[in-house]
Amino acid sequence: MTFNNALDSIQIYEAGKPIELVVREYGIKASKIVKLASNENPLGASPKAQKAIIKKAKEAHLYPDDSMFELKEKLAKHFNITKNEVIIGAGSDQIIEFCIHAKAHSQTAVLMARITFAMYEIYATQVGARIIKTPSNEHNLKEFLELYQTHKPSIIFLCVPNNPLGECLGREEIFDFLKQIDEECLVVIDGAYQEYASYKDSKKALNPKVLIETFPNAIYLGTFSKAYGLGGMRVGYGIANASIINTLYKLRPPFNITAPSLAGATAALKDQKHIQKTLKNNQAQMLKYEDFAKKQGIAFIPSYTNFITYLLESPLDSTQIADFLLQRGVIIRNLHSYGLNAIRITIGKPEENKRFFQLFSEYLNSKRGE
Ligand SMILES: *Cc1c(COP(=O)(O)O)cnc(C)c1O
Numbered sequence: 362m363t364f365n366n367a368l369d370s371i372q373i374y375e376a377g378k379p380i381e382l383v384v385r386e387y388g389i390k391a392s393k394i395v396k397l398a399s400n401e402n403p404l405g406a407s408p409k410a411q412k413a414i415i416k417k418a419k420e421a422h423l424y425p426d427d428s429m430f431e432l433k434e435k436l437a438k439h440f441n442i443t444k445n446e447v448i449i450g451a452g453s454d455q456i457i458e459f460c461i462h463a464k465a466h467s468q469t470a471v472l473m474a475r476i477t478f479a480m481y482e483i484y485a486t487q488v489g490a491r492i493i494k495t496p497s498n499e500h501n502l503k504e505f506l507e508l509y510q511t512h513k514p515s516i517i518f519l520c521v522p523n524n525p526l527g528e529c530l531g532r533e534e535i536f537d538f539l540k541q542i543d544e545e546c547l548v549v550i551d552g553a554y555q556e557y558a559s560y561k562d563s564k565k566a567l568n569p570k571v572l573i574e575t576f577p578n579a580i581y582l583g584t585f586s587k588a589y590g591l592g593g594m595r596v597g598y599g600i601a602n603a604s605i606i607n608t609l610y611k612l613r614p615p616f617n618i619t620a621p622s623l624a625g626a627t628a629a630l631k632d633q634k635h636i637q638k639t640l641k642n643n644q645a646q647m648l649k650y651e652d653f654a655k656k657q658g659i660a661f662i663p664s665y666t667n668f669i670t671y672l673l674e675s676p677l678d679s680t681q682i683a684d685f686l687l688q689r690g691v692i693i694r695n696l697h698s699y700g701l702n703a704i705r706i707t708i709g710k711p712e713e714n715k716r717f718f719q720l721f722s723e724y725l726n727s728k729r730g731e
Contacts, residue, residue: 367467367489374479378692389690395716397707398692400524400554400668402590402639404710407632410591410625417621425620432618432627436598439630440569445603448610451617453553453584453597458484459609460516460580460599464547465490469515472508474500476526476699478551481518490515498701499528499662502538509542517542520551521567522558525696525705527664529558529565539576547605548579556588558665560640565665569600577602587667588639589629594622643667646708653718657725668707670696676728679704685724691717 377399384391405411433444440447450456457480465471467489473481476498485492493512495504500523509517522529535550542548552567559566569581580601586592596618599609629635650669654661660672673679679702683695694705706717 367487371483371486372698374483375698377694378687380692383687383690383692387688387690394690394692395709395713396692397668397709397713397717398694398705399592400587400666400707401592402588402667403708403713404590404635404639404642406590406594406625407629407635409632409635410589410629413624413628414594414621417624420620423620425616425618425623427616429618429623432596432623432630435627435630436600440600442570442573442600443603446573446600446606448599448601448606448613449618449623450597450599450613451595452586453551453582453599454480455617456580456582456597456599456609457481457549457551459612460547460549461485461488461490462612463605463608464515470512471516471518472505472512472514473518474498474505474520474523476523476701477518477520478524478553481520481549485516499523499526500530502530502534506538506541509546513546515546517546517548518551519548520553522554522565522665524553524666525668525670525694525699527662527666527668527670527705529562529665531564532567533564535567536575539579542576542578544578546578548576549582550579551582553582553584553587554666555583556636557640557643557667561644561665573600573602577605580605585626585629588636589626590635590639591622591625591629594619594625596622596626642710643708646711646714649711649714649718650706650708653721657722668694668705670703670705673702673704675702677725678702682721682724686717686720689720691720693717 380391380394383394429449436447437444461484465485465488470491470493471485472493475494482492493508572579572581580599582599584597662670679695679697696703
């Protein structure tokens with residue numbers, strides 16, 4: 362059978378390995394496995410969110426509220442915007458997909474950083490759009506501007522901070538960049554890790570309201586999967602002016618968010634104490650990862666997220682390290698598929714991080730003894 366040939370060049374997205382797989386393949390007890398691979402919140406979701414999710418089980422036979430009244434109202438209040446400036450997706454992934462479908466097709470180009478969130482390219486390729494990437498791995502707005510002027514893309518993706526590298530553009534440089542972009546071009550600002558970035562450095566903080574009021578062609582994306590600890594519930598959101606949101610609604614499948622997910626996200630958003638606790642743990646533990654790298658002479662990218670990327674040099678090999686750790690129950694992300702000899706480690710709880718340091722030291726010692 363032949364298929365849409367735009368699909369031929371798509372590499373299927375490889376998600377972080379789930380704990381169950383390591384249990385099956387390596388016979389390690391689930392309780393012994395440390396997962397530092399998918400940038401989840403190691404503290405879990407707010408207990409209040411967990412309760413709200415369980416409570417919804419009694420209503421499992423009922424369709425969810427498709428207007429998403431409560432969560433939209435809470436998001437609107439949180440960001441000081443109106444309800445018609447927000448759309449909720451099954452993860453912000455789904456909003457990325459809506460953006461692509463709204464603006465990209467085979468006659469258009471889509472611009473992104475060389476190393477960034479893989480789904481931008483996957484969705485854009487699905488519709489046959491031409492993918493343009495900057496020469497630098499990390500976001501470089503000078504390169505973005507040059508490529509914008511040459512290729513006139515219909516969409517630009519800025520991942521602020523960037524996954525999987527962890528670097529983060531500053532608010533002022535983003536605003537200066539946006540001033541030079543035509544209103545016809547949709548600029549997607551993916552803020553999946555903004556909670557972490559703004560906690561670390563206020564110059565990196567983006568206010569979605571100010572952003573969309575200043576630039577009517579910008580859309581801000583947020584998610585409940587990372588700092589809010591609800592990756593399993595699949596809830597994300599897009600914030601843009603009402604006419605963009607209205608258009609994205611044409612692409613939305615009905616009931617795209619389940620009732621437990623809506624309830625969980627609403628409760629999680631209310632529990633800002635849990636977010637503060639999350640950010641505090643992350644910051645303290647991030648320092649341990651930096652210290653470890655410095656002591657071991659490993660290069661890393663200063664991170665504005667809940668993960669850190671170690672850049673390796675031969676004879677250290679990211680695939681070998683990822684396998685070594687996996688066989689011992691520690692799951693991290695190998696960035697080999699991005700063309701890098703690098704690993705990305707999600708910042709975990711203190712005892713989880715200790716386990717990583719212990720095993721990684723073991724590996725390094727064995728390499729150095731060779
Ligand atoms: C995790 C992530 C998302 C989306 O996650 P969802 O679970 O689909 O909300 C989007 N962008 C980046 C950069 C991410 O890391």
